Amino acid sequence: MLIEAQAVAKRYGRDWVLKNLDFCLARGETVALVGPNGVGKTTLLRVLAGLVRPTSGTIKIHGRAGFLANPPAFHRHFSGTENLLFSLRLDGLVPDRTQIHQALDQVGLPHDKPLLSYSSGMRKRLAMARLRLQCPDIWLLDEPEATLDSQGRNLLESLVQEARGIGGVVIATHDQTWLSRMDRVVQLRPV
Amino acid sequence: MQRIFWLAWRDLVLEFRGRTGILSALFFLAVMLFILAMAFGPNPQDLQKAAPGVLWVALAFAGSLLAGRAFGLEVEDGTLDDLLLTPGSREWIYFGKLLFQFSLLVLVGLALLVLTAGLFYLPLQNLGWFMLVLLLGSLGYAAISTFYAGMLARLRGREVLLPLLLFPLVIPVVLAAVRFTQGLAEGIPVGELADWLRLLLVFDILYVTVCALIFPYMLEG
Numbered sequence: 376m377l378i379e380a381q382a383v384a385k386r387y388g389r390d391w392v393l394k395n396l397d398f399c400l401a402r403g404e405t406v407a408l409v410g411p412n413g414v415g416k417t418t419l420l421r422v423l424a425g426l427v428r429p430t431s432g433t434i435k436i437h438g439r440a441g442f443l444a445n446p447p448a449f450h451r452h453f454s455g456t457e458n459l460l461f462s463l464r465l466d467g468l469v470p471d472r473t474q475i476h477q478a479l480d481q482v483g484l485p486h487d488k489p490l491l492s493y494s495s496g497m498r499k500r501l502a503m504a505r506l507r508l509q510c511p512d513i514w515l516l517d518e519p520e521a522t523l524d525s526q527g528r529n530l531l532e533s534l535v536q537e538a539r540g541i542g543g544v545v546i547a548t549h550d551q552t553w554l555s556r557m558d559r560v561v562q563l564r565p566v
Numbered sequence: 567m568q569r570i571f572w573l574a575w576r577d578l579v580l581e582f583r584g585r586t587g588i589l590s591a592l593f594f595l596a597v598m599l600f601i602l603a604m605a606f607g608p609n610p611q612d613l614q615k616a617a618p619g620v621l622w623v624a625l626a627f628a629g630s631l632l633a634g635r636a637f638g639l640e641v642e643d644g645t646l647d648d649l650l651l652t653p654g655s656r657e658w659i660y661f662g663k664l665l666f667q668f669s670l671l672v673l674v675g676l677a678l679l680v681l682t683a684g685l686f687y688l689p690l691q692n693l694g695w696f697m698l699v700l701l702l703g704s705l706g707y708a709a710i711s712t713f714y715a716g717m718l719a720r721l722r723g724r725e726v727l728l729p730l731l732l733f734p735l736v737i738p739v740v741l742a743a744v745r746f747t748q749g750l751a752e753g754i755p756v757g758e759l760a761d762w763l764r765l766l767l768v769f770d771i772l773y774v775t776v777c778a779l780i781f782p783y784m785l786e787g
Contacts, residue, residue: 426647439653448644450576452583464572466652 383432410563438512447502512542573662706739
């Protein structure tokens with residue numbers, strides 16, 4: 376198992392977002408998290424990524440988690456190449472520019488254009504390139520299809536297939552077309 | 567160790583590309599020193615007497631302007647989560663941000679030293695000792711300001727809260743630095759001033775150690 380979460384609960388102030396939730400993810404498995412807005416899909420992903428501490432419950436993560444946020448965040452004064460270069464260096468990796476340029480080419484992005492001039496779809500593509508280079512065991516994707524054009528969606532689909540071969544994938548989504556392609560669908564209900 | 571260096575280097579590159587923090591701090595310093603020089607002058611003896619205090623008060627205020635930059639860059643671009651997602655414990659984030667903040671303070675401190683020497687007749691014949699006290703003072707200040715900047719990074723009103731929390735804790739550092747600088751300016755032998763330097767060193771070690779230990783817990787959401 377890559378993720379074993381038991382009785383997870385999260386409260387912001389007096390409002391419970393998640394309550395008594397069990398969740399698991401096996402290697403090679405793809406899981407879709409679905410449910411209406413505000414049901415806690417993003418919170419669950421952030422808890423699993425280790426960005427938010429749960430109010431109660433236990434979570435065991437076996438492997439490294441990578442998170443594609445919606446919208447993804449990058450430094451706007453850096454180019455795509457610089458953003459990836461520094462991200463990977465801070466991860467403790469030793470990237471070279473050729474490898475980064477290849478990753479940018481794969482997602483159809485320019486190398487040296489500053490992020491200030493990127494659209495939200497381009498930022499999403501850059502986040503996909505970063506995840507591919509980081510190559511985590513657990514891929515946590517928050518509404519990854521949002522703001523992507525049809526070509527971007529094709530890239531995303533190939534990325535998910537690639538991720539399934541490496542580890543496991545959890546996608547929080549409102550897009551019904553994902554559901555038939557996932558191994559499992561987890562329906563979250565309001566607390 | 568490499569990650570600490572890369573984080574500090576990345577932040578310095580971003581800071582100099584954006585230029586928001588460093589330019590406002592330098593402009594603030596220049597105006598402040600000019601006004602104080604007008605107020606204390608024109609007698610060179612009076613100016614020289616005020617120089618150590620002016621130097622460190624100006625650096626403390628400029629430091630409070632720069633303090634928010636350590637995490638301000640992350641908050642502006644929403645990239646704090648990416649730092650938290652990096653594998654391993656989170657002490658390195660503190661040390662990377664501390665190195666960035668320390669470098670900014672030393673750069674501003676050097677500009678300040680030159681301005682104070684020019685406007686306030688601060689004698690710089692003991693330049694090596696002036697540099698040492700600048701480095702130690704900046705380290706103590708940066709240790710606390712980086713810690714609080716991280717603690718307040720996600721809060722509204724952090725620009726107001728930061729100096730309020732910062733100044734009470736940096737008093738020992740500023741006090742020791744002022745007294746040592748004052749002694750140097752008056753030509754007192756360094757041996758007689760060593761206690762102030764030791765005090766500065768003790769607070770530097772204490773602040774860096776305690777802040778680095780607490781910082782990872784403070785960042786957890």
